[in-house]
Amino acid sequence: MLNYSSAALLATSTYLSSVVSMLLRNVIFARILSPDSFSVALTFGLVITLTEQFGVISHELYMQRAKDGDELSFQATLQTINLVRGLILSLTLLTFAPLLNDFFRIPSDLFDYRFLAVIPLINGLRHLDPQRLHRQNDFSKSARIGITADLSSILVALLCALIWQSHWAFFVSFLFRHTMSTTLSHWWATRPFQLGFDKPLAFRLLAYSLPLMIFAAMKYLGTELDKVLIARFSGLAAFTLYFMSLMITANAANIITLGLNKIFVRRISEAKQSELSYVAASNGVIILYLSLPLLLSIIFFGESIIHLVFGSQYTPIQRLIPVVVCLVAVRQLSLWLNQLVVGRFETKLVLYAEMARIALLLALLPWIVMQEHIILFVLGFVACEWSFVLFMSIKLAKHIKGIKHLTAKLSAIVFCYLASFWALYEFTTEMTLLSKALLYVPTVSISLLLFYLKSITCREQTHNFINWVTRKGQHINRKF
Template sequence: MLKKALMLVSGNAFGSALLLMRNLIVARLVSPEDYGIASTFAVAMSIVEMLSYFGLNQLIVVDKEGDDPKVQRALQGFQLLRGVMSGLILYAIARPYARFLGVEEVTWAYELMALLPVINGLQHYDIHRLKRHLVYRPWIVSQSVPPLIAVITLWPIALLYGDYRIMLVSLFIQNGSMVLLSHVTAERSYRIGLDLALMRRATVFGWPLLLNGMLLFGVFNGERLIVGNQLGMAQLAVFSMSITLTLTPTLVLAGACQSLFLPQLSAARDRPDAFRWLGVAATEAGLAIGLFLILGMVLFGGPLMHLLLGEKYSAILVLLVPMAVLQALRVSKTGASTVALARERSGNAAAANLFRVASLPLSWFAVRETGNVMTVVSIAMVAEMLGYLLSLRLAARRAGLDLQPLVLPSGLSALACAVALFEAQIAPPRTGFVENLDWTRWAVVLTCLAALASMTALRGYLIRRLWRRG
């Protein structure tokens, strides 16, 4: 089972790394303004997914009749219908969306993107159904190979286009490849059907996921829309790239932690002592991910970004560490949400995200008044810190998470975030590795190490796992 979990995580990490590489290559090939426009394509797709996500791919796995060919045909039919409806929505909002971002000249691109949900609607659901039988290879292939194809084809696309259209064509290649591979790796023939009763059942199953998807859209894309609307495409390019660079590793590692701890927490529900200990270890793991991200960005972020993106993205250097702190605060909620999920409290994660979503109007007002993107990051940090405290409180009350052992790790992690922000403010951006050995960076390193050393439950968990393997 552990081998399968590692295979899933590595496949997801590989696909995420390739998409990050694709974004870096496109950013290097085009101007910041064009990359800003290219980054709005992903936001547009997220809007459509947010409005139409019902978790059909999860339903075919958990539903007791999910293996029935009739159910699969009905879900594939519903998926295609959802894709057509999503395409119509995207086409309808294309002009207002372009006007909102001040790029009406690319309305045609958003209208063309309306075909993408329809293409995705043709996906074969065998890649999801086979998960019921612990067969993950088709799903992994469909998630990891298309990003590879998208990266490989960037060069010939760049020979034809030298602007944001590179990303537009790449999105069509990636999504088309994913759908094609879902059919190539399928065991059953592709059929579609319509079943009103199943559609109602799928809607009942999916509406909480739809609600959480709306909240996650606000978390991941709300500030991007604000920056694009108020500060323009060049600023959006820098802001989006700083998000991408810091968000991608936390998403991958947070998914790995949830895959690792959730089955063990679920199995330990009837053993209070084991559950409490694992719950503390899982929460500390979320904190540790954030600390490693901060360390990486403080020590190596500037030189790596200068190497990868060049001088035209030099403005990103002042955002890297604050954005890393923001993502560290966001990912810190992962552990408590996993503990609650093990007790079937799926609403805790959504509740913890409410602060971030509620802060968006304040961010809009602040950036309009100041014209400074750092105000958006600062407001989001406060919202995420409140979300972390709420996630702990809810997990303690609803799932029995023991908070006392988490006081010191949480406090030292907060101190590490504060020291990193102080270092970023007083120290000039650095683009060389030899500039890393000064007292401000040593202060960040020492506080992060102190916070990691205080995580006794996580350390004990890792030692036990290594001992068993040995």
């Protein structure tokens, strides 16, 4: 099996840097700003995510997949398309900003969402050369860019919060992070930034990305609508509490799934047809091997973390943590199946599965909105995630032998772990933090050991990682 520990560590460290810096920035703002100002600031991320998802063209993923993705003309065309995309998204935000103010019930004199239109334009000017190097499993420059921008943005966030002490501090920090990332992408590029247009390539990219563009819009509805609905119907205060719970939980798991995403997509794209089942299985089991113990950590300490990190003015919602953990765990399976499609097959397969998710959501939505309870919002989205996993596995069965059986097996693992997670949550609710810590160590050890003993893939990759760390340690010792 391919030893991808080195590339995986760099890709994961980049995402980890982003997650940690975002968490630290939010901690700074949550503690220095008033709860009302912090709630307004959190909607900025919702709006930018909405804009980016509805305008996604998946150019970076296509660069990994295309045979001519290393050519200069290919890169120039993608950079032109990315710039045009940024301009269109900026104009869209300028046009619809008043509707956003009405939707979130935030007066324009408090904050005008038209100010956010500059963000997509900045992102459209990004140099794609660091992403091109991912074709060779070289994530070093992307890691340097991400980590440098993230570390500097933390300092800027602190300075802004101390100076303004309002949501404008968040906006300036937000703007700085995107500007720094784009600037560094040019600074550390190995090729000059060029624009160009290859018409056949543009049509190829369009054919590849159009289903994903529709899928991204539907995915936003499937995975982000919960935040939007809570912000609209339960108020910004409830939205803030939910955002904090999800931030802790989802980012912990996404460190694994999204950090390894480009590596796993590349493995799928390069695998022979006869190897697809094996590669799919190894990708899936590695994701669960690494993400489930992290979710177990959230079950033990999540509510205490929210209280300790964000402050006593933000009281956690009882039983919200285990429900959010359920949602995030099932999303790991959804992301795994999505990787298989993006790396190898027609992206319209994702669109079909997303339509199944949206259909169930539309059926559940009237009842969920009427109840106006955050727990029910999340449970509804858990059901939608299961429908996505089921439908996608059925569609992939025509292309990957045994995928339905593999999906059922991994789903059973997730279900059993979630049942034990919920039981542990109820059992440890009244425990002290010290008692939880003492129980946590053997519990997470058992979780890892079960995967290690039952999976050859987990054993091989654990040994590969240990050997890689050992070699790095020896190399450092020789230097000193």
